[in-house]
Amino acid sequence: MEEEHGKTHLSPEYTVIEEWSGTASSELTKTATITITRDSVQKSATRFNYFSRRFLDAFVPEGFPSSVTPDYVPFQIWDSLQGLSTYVRTMLSTQALLSAIGVGENSATVIGATFQWFLRDLTGMLGGILFAFYQGSNLDSNAKMWRLVADLMNDIAGVASGATRAALTQHFALQDNAADISAKEGSQETVATMLGMALGMFLAHITLGHSLAIWFCFLSLTVFHIYANYKAVRCLSLTTLNCERSSILLLHFMETGQVFTPKQVSFMEHVLPLWMSSWSTNRVKFLYQRVCLGIRISLFDHREI
Numbered sequence: 001m002e003e004e005h006g007k008t009h010l011s012p013e014y015t016v017i018e019e020w021s022g023t024a025s026s027e028l029t030k031t032a033t034i035t036i037t038r039d040s041v042q043k044s045a046t047r048f049n050y051f052s053r054r055f056l057d058a059f060v061p062e063g064f065p066s067s068v069t070p071d072y073v074p075f076q077i078w079d080s081l082q083g084l085s086t087y088v089r090t091m092l093s094t095q096a097l098l099s100a101i102g103v104g105e106n107s108a109t110v111i112g113a114t115f116q117w118f119l120r121d122l123t124g125m126l127g128g129i130l131f132a133f134y135q136g137s138n139l140d141s142n143a144k145m146w147r148l149v150a151d152l153m154n155d156i157a158g159v160a161s162g163a164t165r166a167a168l169t170q171h172f173a174l175q176d177n178a179a180d181i182s183a184k185e186g187s188q189e190t191v192a193t194m195l196g197m198a199l200g201m202f203l204a205h206i207t208l209g210h211s212l213a214i215w216f217c218f219l220s221l222t223v224f225h226i227y228a229n230y231k232a233v234r235c236l237s238l239t240t241l242n243c244e245r246s247s248i249l250l251l252h253f254m255e256t257g258q259v260f261t262p263k264q265v266s267f268m269e270h271v272l273p274l275w276m277s278s279w280s281t282n283r284v285k286f287l288y289q290r291v292c293l294g295i296r297i298s299l300f301d302h303r304e305i
Contacts, residue, residue, distance in 0.1 A: 059187050067175045071237050075168075076185070078232035080192045085225040087196025088203060092218050095204045141242040143167040144233045148271050171238055230271065237266040244269050 015036040061067050143164040169178045169185075207213040239262050241249070248265050252258065260268075 059184055059191070061177055061180045061184050063175060063177070067177055068172045068181065069174060069237070071235050072172045072181075074235040075172075075232050076188065078228045078235065080188055082225050082228035082232065083189060083192040084196045084199070085221045085228065087193055088200040089218055089221045089225070091197065091200025091204050092207070092214060092221075095208070096214065141240075143171075144236050144238060144266075144269075144271050148229050148233045168236070171236070171240070233271045234266075237262040 017034040017036070056064075065073070147161065147164045147168065169181050172178075172181050203217055207217060238245075245265050248268050249260055252260055
């Protein structure tokens with residue numbers, strides 16, 4: 001709950017009363033100052049800073065930026081941009097879907113339109129059930145990878161995006177403020193949704209009846225959507241360990257005696273499934289994959305003994 005604090009400075013010639021607003025001593029903002037002299041009383045208010053701070057508080061966690069990790073801002077920027085492109089694409093695809101089921105044509109029937117809409121929702125629900133069955137227990141340890149994969153596989157309604165979001169929210173929260181971060185993310189998504197809907201309606205209007213323009217806009221937005229998601233997960237510097245991050249840390253420590261920072265490990269790890277990045281030259285081989293059982297002693301090099 002936000003409180004207002006007052007400070008008074010006394011001197012033989014004048015008195016200064018300051019009003020500060022905020023919730024913590026490290027996050028106070030001066031909102032007004034009253035200077036009292038022998039002959040006059042002057043007031044100077046900084047309401048612009050007060051209202052700008054109040055506006056910012058609606059979209060960022062309380063205590064920002066000290067209440068979140070340094071990778072919060074770049075991740076949220078790229079995540080909002082990919083969300084914006086998603087809503088624009090949704091408007092274009094909805095327009096194409098309505099045209100496909102015959103909206104605006106005299107020959108269209110209600111039952112035909114209902115059946116096609118039902119098939120669209122059914123395929124999405126079945127895809128979500130299958131994905132949760134096979135990968136539900138693997139989402140926490142590989143949150144960055146599945147966050148990106150979830151958006152790439154959005155057409156089969158992957159549930160990885162929502163599940164990994166909880167892990168990322170816990171990562172951002174430095175002051176046990178995961179609920180506040182989640183709530184402010186909802187506000188950010190609301191703004192992105194409104195902007196996306198407005199831009200989508202504009203594009204749908206100017207591309208109406210031009211199939212080539214619709215395809216160009218849709219494909220361009222899809223490419224940008226994937227790029228923005230890639231940049232978003234690349235910004236993350238997770239402090240938890242999974243198989244790949246553990247291997248990167250241990251291998252480097254055994255070779256040099258030094259410990260990588262989370263940011264250095266994040267730069268080296270893969271954000272795509274390993275089978276998709278097998279062509280990479282810097283692919284890290286997990287340490288447990290280097291353990292061989294039943295090897296003859298004669299095959300060991302003298303340096304390995």
